[in-house]
Amino acid sequence: MPRWLEDCRPFAHNGSPAAYIPELAKAPKEALGVTLLATDGSTISGGDSSQMFTMQSISKVFTLLLALMSNGEEAVFAKVGMEPTGDDFNSMLKLELVEPGIPFNPLINAGAIAVTSLIPGIDVMDKTLRILEFIRYLAGDENIGYNIAVSSSEAATAYRNRSLAYFLKDNDVLDAQTDVEELLSVYFNHCAIEVNCHHLARMALILAHGGLDPLTNRQLLPRRYVQIAKTFMLTCGMYNASGEFAIKVGIPAKSGVAGGIMAVVPGQYGIGIIGPALDRRGNSIAGVRLLEAMSVECDWSIF
Amino acid sequence: MPRWLEDCRPFAHNGSPAAYIPELAKAPKEALGVTLLATDGSTISGGDSSQMFTMQSISKVFTLLLALMSNGEEAVFAKVGMEPTGDDFNSMLKLELVEPGIPFNPLINAGAIAVTSLIPGIDVMDKTLRILEFIRYLAGDENIGYNIAVSSSEAATAYRNRSLAYFLKDNDVLDAQTDVEELLSVYFNHCAIEVNCHHLARMALILAHGGLDPLTNRQLLPRRYVQIAKTFMLTCGMYNASGEFAIKVGIPAKSGVAGGIMAVVPGQYGIGIIGPALDRRGNSIAGVRLLEAMSVECDWSIF
Amino acid sequence: MPRWLEDCRPFAHNGSPAAYIPELAKAPKEALGVTLLATDGSTISGGDSSQMFTMQSISKVFTLLLALMSNGEEAVFAKVGMEPTGDDFNSMLKLELVEPGIPFNPLINAGAIAVTSLIPGIDVMDKTLRILEFIRYLAGDENIGYNIAVSSSEAATAYRNRSLAYFLKDNDVLDAQTDVEELLSVYFNHCAIEVNCHHLARMALILAHGGLDPLTNRQLLPRRYVQIAKTFMLTCGMYNASGEFAIKVGIPAKSGVAGGIMAVVPGQYGIGIIGPALDRRGNSIAGVRLLEAMSVECDWSIF
Amino acid sequence: MPRWLEDCRPFAHNGSPAAYIPELAKAPKEALGVTLLATDGSTISGGDSSQMFTMQSISKVFTLLLALMSNGEEAVFAKVGMEPTGDDFNSMLKLELVEPGIPFNPLINAGAIAVTSLIPGIDVMDKTLRILEFIRYLAGDENIGYNIAVSSSEAATAYRNRSLAYFLKDNDVLDAQTDVEELLSVYFNHCAIEVNCHHLARMALILAHGGLDPLTNRQLLPRRYVQIAKTFMLTCGMYNASGEFAIKVGIPAKSGVAGGIMAVVPGQYGIGIIGPALDRRGNSIAGVRLLEAMSVECDWSIF
Known part of the structure; x- marks a missing residue:
């Protein structure tokens, strides 16, 4: 080694x-x-x-698992596909070009944002903690937290992810009641888990x-x-x-x-x-x- | 007739x-x-x-004129191109595919949003009124106003325009200090001029x-x-x-x-x-x- | 069963x-x-x-194997990539959009045509027989042949594959001496193996x-x-x-x-x-x- | 001056x-x-x-005029659209992306090739001469000819135009009886008019x-x-x-x-x-x- x-x-x-x-x-x-x-x-x-x-992005694997455990396969795959794309991780091309405009898979940004919208919880903090608890449980370490400086840093600059999320909202991939900024907060938080x-x-x-x-x-x-x-x-x-x-x-x-x-x-x-x-x-x-x-x-x- | x-x-x-x-x-x-x-x-x-x-969208002609009169040709065409696109008015394809990622022209949505960011004014209302005054001046009718119900209706549902605007922000077409929601408010207001x-x-x-x-x-x-x-x-x-x-x-x-x-x-x-x-x-x-x-x-x- | x-x-x-x-x-x-x-x-x-x-298209697996055995990994992957595309099997989008314009993988049509160009042989029949022998050898049946009616039927109508092949020629994925019609004949023949x-x-x-x-x-x-x-x-x-x-x-x-x-x-x-x-x-x-x-x-x- | x-x-x-x-x-x-x-x-x-x-490409204006005079507006615009594209002159993107797959306008390569297919004549030379006569008639000079060296030079290397033409053939923009190589010969000839x-x-x-x-x-x-x-x-x-x-x-x-x-x-x-x-x-x-x-x-x- x-x-x-x-x-x-x-x-x-x-x-x-x-x-x-x-x-x-x-x-x-x-x-x-x-x-x-x-x-x-x-x-x-x-x-x-x-x-x-x-x-x-490693956290996307676990939000996918949690979304599957909370919603079942059918609900998850109504919002996200199963295909590799060949495009950049933050690309929006296929959302515009390919019907019905759901993200191609849960590991590109668009797909991970859609999956995050399926995490249960009453607010940003509740959803964040649910994901955090899940990671702590699997990693076997109650001390795992998320880095607020990183999460805030990303929140302050993530215009492309905002663009993606609003596109998903426009395509009805995100539910009518989903607040994009709250959704992105959860997303940035789970990406910032240390x-x-x-x-x-x-x-x-x-x-x-x-x-x-x-x-x-x-x-x-x-x-x-x-x-x-x-x-x-x-x-x-x-x-x-x-x-x-x-x-x-x-x-x-x-x-x-x-x-x-x-x-x-x-x-x-x-x-x-x-x-x-x-x-x-x-x-x-x-x-x-x-x-x-x-x-x-x-x-x-x-x- | x-x-x-x-x-x-x-x-x-x-x-x-x-x-x-x-x-x-x-x-x-x-x-x-x-x-x-x-x-x-x-x-x-x-x-x-x-x-x-x-x-x-007819208002886009006048925000373009106002932006040209306020900023000059060079400043305007640093943020928006001169070419027809052949794509839908709300398309984002060329923003992702064609360097340097500025909107192709000022009359598609992306371009009009970029142009609106060049309208001078200290806040949403100031900018809105400036455009409104310009329309009143040209149309010769001081009673022209904007329809708040339409503006609000669009603001509440315009996820695709939000997606466009954040994409422009990510591509640095919008200045660092531009607040997307404020910009869109001005945009929805001038579109709602009656x-x-x-x-x-x-x-x-x-x-x-x-x-x-x-x-x-x-x-x-x-x-x-x-x-x-x-x-x-x-x-x-x-x-x-x-x-x-x-x-x-x-x-x-x-x-x-x-x-x-x-x-x-x-x-x-x-x-x-x-x-x-x-x-x-x-x-x-x-x-x-x-x-x-x-x-x-x-x-x-x-x- | x-x-x-x-x-x-x-x-x-x-x-x-x-x-x-x-x-x-x-x-x-x-x-x-x-x-x-x-x-x-x-x-x-x-x-x-x-x-x-x-x-x-099943034959594409074997032309890939034969091309690898005849040319080595480096030569094959100079002409074809390793990535799934998410596009239709006969799509040309990524050839135009993504530098350097080589097909994304050997199993889409564009990639399989590029791989077929690497099969050694002095002419169409020689290359066809080489692939046919390879299939016979693996399948353990000397009586395997190719269906000339199907191969001819495809040759007569395969305008999209011709379009793909000429695009590859234009992008220098096919060597200067490669004759597109001869290459496609080999391709249609191996696709028609019964x-x-x-x-x-x-x-x-x-x-x-x-x-x-x-x-x-x-x-x-x-x-x-x-x-x-x-x-x-x-x-x-x-x-x-x-x-x-x-x-x-x-x-x-x-x-x-x-x-x-x-x-x-x-x-x-x-x-x-x-x-x-x-x-x-x-x-x-x-x-x-x-x-x-x-x-x-x-x-x-x-x- | x-x-x-x-x-x-x-x-x-x-x-x-x-x-x-x-x-x-x-x-x-x-x-x-x-x-x-x-x-x-x-x-x-x-x-x-x-x-x-x-x-x-200047010749494209005159093949368009000749095609209109020989076939009428309806027949011409069944094969070619009226919209600018914003893409490169030899782009194929919109042929694949936008239904029904006809070229966007007669002045990009794809469109000009489609228009050339509408020039009447019994063979390559007959069609070439018809276009040449038309140019001579308008320019008022019977000595105008086409440069065979340029036409041949283009014919020998124009793989992208071949790709375009076969794509049009696959999309049924070119008639079933149109021979692509003959069509391209006419196209290269009229481009080579001096x-x-x-x-x-x-x-x-x-x-x-x-x-x-x-x-x-x-x-x-x-x-x-x-x-x-x-x-x-x-x-x-x-x-x-x-x-x-x-x-x-x-x-x-x-x-x-x-x-x-x-x-x-x-x-x-x-x-x-x-x-x-x-x-x-x-x-x-x-x-x-x-x-x-x-x-x-x-x-x-x-x-």
């Missing part, structure tokens, strides 16, 4: 931290950390694996076992919904580099623009990675290299 | 009033009115020419004379800006039926979704028309037919 | 055979056949499993074992290339319903517009299906239902 | 001759010539006004007088069709800079990628210009500047 870590760290120089959320731009570019958590509970960690970072590599690895291990926590032998999530989540991670989890990641790494994974990646080796490992320097598609540049090196060496591809 | 009016009135049955602004959907579908004002001040009116209606066919004909006559009011012999508008406005009316004034209108009618005109059309016969006439039933492109279906009949009969095409 | 077959057969009434290739439109709409070939060589067949049909469900199942079983034929214990294909092929089958194999198929069925599969589907249950089964009535995305409507029923019942999803 | 010519010549340094037709790339970059022909027959010429060059500035000015003067040749007082073209042609020149004649040209120059004009521009000052002048260095939209960079300078000075805008 240390060798791989050191081999991959230099790739960070070809990328840079996300600039569009001012608070994220401050992240240390050269950081790289990883945690592998095996089914038997043994852990391999390296680098900056204890550093805290915001989940960003974790480290151990947390991601812990949650990924549960996904790796179909919702069963192998360390406690408790079924924490319905197996079918975990299956759905992992399928989306494989087909759409790495923005519009998902296809390439599937060919080169071949395991379900989800990235976030803070540089985190949560990856699942079915039946074997949960993996958490942090590396804030991003490639042009928005994925951790060193993190992707690290996963590719490990997958090839360990023959992890599910194909 | 009465014959043409009666010949064209039945076409209204193939269209319907705009449904997306609830207040507009109440308009009488079969109404049709027209006023021709000649250079010597003689007037021909027919049908429902005294009925009041909101200007909607006029009748006489008012439109009066303003059109001034455009027909390059900014000179032939009835008072006063130059009310700079000739170059009137030229710009008329050019846009010809190339982009009738939404994405502008090209067809140019071929079939051949004069500068601007339509609004309340069913109004303001048309200019250079050097000869100012024309105002109302006919609330719209075709699928958003133009008054009977109004377009009426203009086509008159243009062919009187050989009005500028080509 | 017979029960499932009979349960799924009625779905064919909601679809119809491909109309755009005249010869295919003659196919019996209500036909449905399936063959499952297990690792130990045991076979379950039902319905019209012995009926011959043309591979159409097989039955047993042949598809036989080839799928080899893919299910990473290129090893479990019945003869011979490694017929390089494992890495089989991995690539199966990954594309999962992310892009069912046209722009691939994402939905991954969620609902969860196994690598490739469909053709003649109604065939080749599906892979890793380590367990090769599956061949025929059902000429297609859904609006171009997949066998009863075939997809049959795979979904079997996958849910037998828990085949790889996720 | 000489002053304007010399003022505008340096702009050529910011552009370059069309590279995509190899034969055109040889044109002298710094050339600039102009001819103004007045209604009374007086001529002002300057610079390289006698240099011969190929009409390229003229000089005097020829363009001569033809433009006829357009400036509604089809009447003021020098012979003969009506050479139906007035309505000339009106249609001039309208398209104004709305779509300068590729996707047509809107800007309308604002800045304000007269009907058509450019070609060999650097020619034919412009019409209604009732006054016919203008021919040559300047092979093009801007990024494909218009003669010095030629556009020259027209702008003259239009502002002489107040030519029709608005």
Whole structure:
């Protein structure tokens, strides 16, 4: 692991931290950390694996799971499709071009916003806490919170997400009673939930076992919904580099623009990675290299 | 005129009033009115020419003129282009697809919102009044006001325009200090300015004379800006039926979704028309037919 | 199996055979056949499993494998990407919109045409025979041929594919010396290779074992290339319903517009299906239902 | 005139001759010539006004006129629309995106190819000669021919136009019996018709007088069709800079990628210009500047 870590760290120089959320731009570019958590509970960690970072798009996997558990498949897939798009994560093209104008999948921004509108709760704080509790429950850490500075930083500048949300409202993807600003507050809050590599690895291990926590032998999530989540991670989890990641790494994974990646080796490992320097598609540049090196060496591809 | 009016009135049955602004959907579908004002001040009116209606997109011609007079050509064309698009009036495709992401012209919604951001004033009411005063000045009627019910109705439902405006904000077409909701309030207000066919004909006559009011012999508008406005009316004034209108009618005109059309016969006439039933492109279906009949009969095409 | 077959057969009434290739439109709409070939060589067949049909897009999996074996990964991926598109299989949008204008993946038409250009051979017949030999070798049947009537029927009407090919030529995806008509002849020929469900199942079983034929214990294909092929089958194999198929069925599969589907249950089964009535995305409507029923019942999803 | 010519010549340094037709790339970059022909027959010429060059897209105006004269408005507008597009002249986006898939107007490549399919004649040469005779008749010079080297050069490399033509064939815009290669031969031939500035000015003067040749007082073209042609020149004649040209120059004009521009000052002048260095939209960079300078000075805008 240390060798791989050191081999991959230099790739960070070809990328840079996300600039569009001012608070994220401050992240240390050269950081790289990883945690592998095996089914038997043994852990391999390296680098900056204890550093805290915001989940960003990784949280979309969990709002999808929570929305499925709260509303069922039919209600969720009335608002969001199942297809990869090939477009940028914040693209609006297909909303305008393809009938009936629902987001193509729950892991692009438009889709994740639609899914967030399905989280139950009486107000912004109630919904935020519900998602936060869900993450704490799966990660096994009651101390997990969300970074208000990041959430506020994004809220202050996220004009493209506002544009997306109002487009969804216009297309009747969002219910008539949905208040866009409140919805976006919930969205920015869950994107700002702070974790480290151990947390991601812990949650990924549960996904790796179909919702069963192998360390406690408790079924924490319905197996079918975990299956759905992992399928989306494989087909759409790495923005519009998902296809390439599937060919080169071949395991379900989800990235976030803070540089985190949560990856699942079915039946074997949960993996958490942090590396804030991003490639042009928005994925951790060193993190992707690290996963590719490990997958090839360990023959992890599910194909 | 009465014959043409009666010949064209039945076409209204193939269209319907705009449904997306609830207040507009109440308009009488079969109404049709027209006023021709000649250079010597003689007037021909027919049908429902005294009925009041909101200007909607017709107001975009005047916010463009006001923005040009307040900011100059260079500042205006830094925020909006000069090209017809071929897309729907509320399309966002080219904002995403074509660098540098400024609206293609000032008469599509995105462009008109950008232009409205250039209207000087300290707050919503100040800017609204400035536009209103400008319309009163040109139409020669101090009693012109704006319909608050329509403005509020649109404000309550205009999610697509909000989406457009936030996209423009994200693309830096709107200045950092521009508040989107305030900007849209001004936009909805000027779209809700209420006029009748006489008012439109009066303003059109001034455009027909390059900014000179032939009835008072006063130059009310700079000739170059009137030229710009008329050019846009010809190339982009009738939404994405502008090209067809140019071929079939051949004069500068601007339509609004309340069913109004303001048309200019250079050097000869100012024309105002109302006919609330719209075709699928958003133009008054009977109004377009009426203009086509008159243009062919009187050989009005500028080509 | 017979029960499932009979349960799924009625779905064919909601679809119809491909109309755009005249010869295919003659196919019996209500036909449905399936063959499952297990690792130990045991076979379950039902319905019209012995009926011959043309591979159409299913052949794209094998031209990809042959191109990889003849040219290596680097050369192939210089001409074709790795991403799902979300667009129709014959769409040209992304070729115009997304730099550098190479097809997004090898399983849409544009990508398959680019891949076919990499098949070695001195002329149309040489290249056609090379692909045919490859299919015969994998399917274990020297009598497999291609249907000249179908190939000619497609050649006579495939204006969209010609348009795609010339666009690729213009974008320099096809080499300067590539003759478009000759390339398309090879393409139409390999699409017209005739097989039955047993042949598809036989080839799928080899893919299910990473290129090893479990019945003869011979490694017929390089494992890495089989991995690539199966990954594309999962992310892009069912046209722009691939994402939905991954969620609902969860196994690598490739469909053709003649109604065939080749599906892979890793380590367990090769599956061949025929059902000429297609859904609006171009997949066998009863075939997809049959795979979904079997996958849910037998828990085949790889996720 | 000489002053304007010399003022505008340096702009050529910011552009370059069309590279995509190899034969055109040889044109002298710094050339600039102009001819103004007045209604009374007086001529002002300057610079390289006698240099011969190929009409390229300028010929589209005349194939449109000939198609209208041979088929009538209804037949022509069944195959081509009336709207500007805002897209590149060789774009295919709207053919795929907008029903019913006919080209938006007759002056983009797709539209001009569709119009060329309406030219009567028994074979390529017959159709080519018919167009050539039409040009000779209007330009008043029996010696006008077409440049076979340019036509062949384009035929050998015009993969994008082939792609466009096959797309039109697939969309049934081209008749079933239309042979694409033959159609393109006619198209390349009429684009390769060689003229000089005097020829363009001569033809433009006829357009400036509604089809009447003021020098012979003969009506050479139906007035309505000339009106249609001039309208398209104004709305779509300068590729996707047509809107800007309308604002800045304000007269009907058509450019070609060999650097020619034919412009019409209604009732006054016919203008021919040559300047092979093009801007990024494909218009003669010095030629556009020259027209702008003259239009502002002489107040030519029709608005």
